[in-house]
Amino acid sequence: MTTTTANQREWLRSFHPAPGARVRLVCFPHAGGSASYYFPMSASLAPDVDVVAVQYPGRQDRRNEPCIDDIGQLADRIDEVLTADGLGSGAPYAFFGHSMGAVLAFEVALRRERRGEPGPVRLFASGRRAPGRFRDERVHQGDDAAVIAEMRLLGGTDSRWLQDRELMAMVLPVLRADYRAVERYRAGAGARIAAPVTILTGDTDPRTSAEEADAWREHTSGGCAVSTFSGGHFFLEQHQSAVLDTVRRGLAGVR
DSSP, rough: OOHHHHHHHHHHEEEEEOOTOEEEEEEOOTTTGGGGGGHHHHHHTTTTTTEEEOOTSSSSGGSOOOOOHHHHHHHHHHHHHHHHTTTTTSSSSEEEEHHHHHHHHHHHHHHHHHHHHOOOEEEEEESOOOOOOOOOGGGSSSSHHHHHHHHHHHHSSSSSSGHHHHHHHHHHHHHHHHHHHHHSSOOTTTTTBBBEEEEETTTOEEEOOOOHHHHGGGSSSSOEEEEESSSSSTTHHHHHHHHHHHHHHHTTTTO
């Protein structure tokens, strides 16, 4: 598929454009999430960092498009769009991904490095166990009640929304497709990137243990730094300022 300027606008959202920034930060949302989740991060880091958020198909203004329920296919499309957008040809760039977004960020970085293109100067892997750590999870096979129960467990969603049948009718198919993608994902044997990785994890995350988070070390030759926060899967909402400081430290030496 040929990527056009219109495709780029569909896939990439820039809430606070900073063309003169010293580094670009591409952000990948979690399962069921959208680009707007990173609006606060964009506002806080601009103009020093140019934040661009990925908008997956099937949500918000792309709700009429079919979801892509395969991590490899989704990574291929994002990689294609970012390449067409000139990523790596100008200012250095980094990736930030939360939960499913961390896996996608890793896979896109892997593709770019394997082609010999400039990879990210750092990958921020938030709220997700390492690509090589597998759990036999089957949320996507459950009924609607099971998916909603998972949302309650992880937090990050206003409980009042979970009782809104009309809203849930729109959200559940997207969430199920994303869970299908990430629960069927398997990292390739020996998958490793050169970019250093900053691991961000919550100390009571029910879906990522400290050992599973630390195992990101096995997937980089560039070294790892670990930032552990109190809280569960969406710890970054409780610790916005500290998370931003972690990102700033990780990008401090980039020029």
